[in-house]
Amino acid sequence: MNIGQASATSGVSAKMLRYYESIDLIPRAGRTEAGYRVYSAKDVNTLRFIRRARDLGLSIGRIKLLVGLWQDRERLSAxxxxxxxxxxxxxxxxxxxxxxxxxxxxxxxxxxxxxxxxxxxxxxxxxxxxxxxxxxxx
Amino acid sequence: MNIGQASATSGVSAKMLRYYESIDLIPRAGRTEAGYRVYSAKDVNTLRFIRRARDLGLSIGRIKLLVGLWQDRERLSAxxxxxxxxxxxxxxxxxxxxxxxxxxxxxxxxxxxxxxxxxxxxxxxxxxxxxxxxxxxx
DNA sequence: AATGGGGTTTCCCACAATGGGAAGGTCAAG
DNA sequence: CTTGACCTTCCCATTGTGGGAAACCCCATT
Incomplete structure (x- = not known):
């Protein structure tokens, strides 16, 4: 999946995708030979999570925490x-x-x-x- | 009155005073021989007006309008x-x-x-x- | 007179999160 | 092969505020 597809299916603009990557909110995406970013369906899932969190007004910092907790099966709901x-x-x-x-x-x-x-x-x-x-x- | 005095008596930081001047929200202040900005009591009055307007959350753009209207005796309250x-x-x-x-x-x-x-x-x-x-x- | 402390000047950087746009490379369809 | 749509990086702008550096100025006390 190219960045355009990932953007369209996640609701996060391509601009923001690159930005989120630059601030380490999301891991660096893989690249094709030509240097195009490649996204998986799982990546898009994370992006949707992030978009919803932003819709609730959460800051990037807190979203970073939540994504971490989300992916941690040992997390405490507290x-x-x-x-x-x-x-x-x-x-x-x-x-x-x-x-x-x-x-x-x-x-x-x-x-x-x-x-x-x-x-x-x-x-x-x-x-x-x-x-x-x-x-x-x- | 120096910028420090004007800042203290108006409640607007010196930093903001220079910024407001740079964006033409307030007119360029006069200068001493040495280049220090000089403010009058009237200037401080305007600064207080601006500070109160900002306390109400008004944007700089709208404050610019209000200051203009404030100083215009022919203004319409509408x-x-x-x-x-x-x-x-x-x-x-x-x-x-x-x-x-x-x-x-x-x-x-x-x-x-x-x-x-x-x-x-x-x-x-x-x-x-x-x-x-x-x-x-x- | 010299020195020191505090005020002032300009200039640059930073924030949070997003968009705009330019210059250049790439891919796929015609 | 050309064209158009897409991708890349890099820079700039937003809003309003603060931080800090380097240099200069003023005044008072040695």
């Missing part, structure tokens, strides 16, 4: 779960952060008339006059 | 509001995306025993067997 829950925690904190931003901005936008006049609570708040709805950066 | 609501929409879609990831992963993690045995629904799902809880990337 280890897998820990990686997952760490990521859930990160997602949660990111969601909280974004939600706080959105809520603040939504309140300001709601208070803005959005007409032909220049007065606008959004700018007023950013200017720092009314410090109440602004984020306090700890 | 223009300001539009920039804000566009960002709110982006935040919302990002939040939805992250929330979907978190929910999927949380379900899987909850179903994982997390003990000394290797069996784990997380890996099983990533492997693609049980395709139900996985994301379909459209």
């Amino acid at each position: 280890d897998v779960k820990r990686v997952a829950t760490e990521h859930v925690a990160e997602l949660d904190s990111k969601i909280l952060e974004l939600t706080a931003m959105r809520d603040t901005l939504q309140v300001l936008a709601d208070a803005c008339l959005g007409d032909h006049r220049p007065d606008c609570p959004i700018l007023h708040d950013l200017e720092g006059g009314g410090r109440a709805p602004t984020q306090w950066a700890p | 223009d300001v509001k539009r920039v804000a609501t566009e960002h709110v929409a982006e935040l919302d879609s990002k939040i939805l995306e992250l929330t979907a990831m978190r929910d999927t992963l949380q379900v899987l993690a909850d179903a994982c025993l997390g003990d000394h045995r290797p069996d784990c629904p997380i890996l099983h799902d990533l492997e693609g067997g049980g395709r139900a809880p996985t994301q379909w990337a459209p």
Whole structure:
């Protein structure tokens, strides 16, 4: 299987295939005489695993861990779960952060008339006059 | 005011001050004989505006728009509001995306025993067997 | 005056993960 | 054999931030 086929059947772009190889997320692919990368069905399986993990927002680092665990028959499910829950925690904190931003901005936008006049609570708040709805950066 | 003072009183790092200048988010600062950048209290005010905008997650591009509107006494609040609501929409879609990831992963993690045995629904799902809880990337 | 410590300058590198594109080699069908 | 589709490597860009080096500047204390 060429890189194009592997890409099409795994959902990982050829560009990313080469990149993943360069950062040792996947082993170096075999080559034909001409230097073309060759992939097996098993490789494609791993790639699909990786793509799904990325769809869940996991970082390359954590995916590396998960692939390792996946291929280790002696693994402890506790280890897998820990990686997952760490990521859930990160997602949660990111969601909280974004939600706080959105809520603040939504309140300001709601208070803005959005007409032909220049007065606008959004700018007023950013200017720092009314410090109440602004984020306090700890 | 030197860059260090401006940084300390605005909450924007000196590194970022130079960067913002290089991308024309702020005008080129004046210089002393020796080449040191000089900032006025008004400059610091603008920097605070920018920092607050970044705290709300606005991109540099949108901040550039907002700073322009802020300094334009003929502005329409409608223009300001539009920039804000566009960002709110982006935040919302990002939040939805992250929330979907978190929910999927949380379900899987909850179903994982997390003990000394290797069996784990997380890996099983990533492997693609049980395709139900996985994301379909459209 | 000399020296030292702290501030400043520019320039380059790094991150995470992905895409774009150029220049050149290869394969298969016509 | 030519053409078009595919592959290779290498470089660049993104976003916004930080790190660090080499050189220069300012001020105060010996």
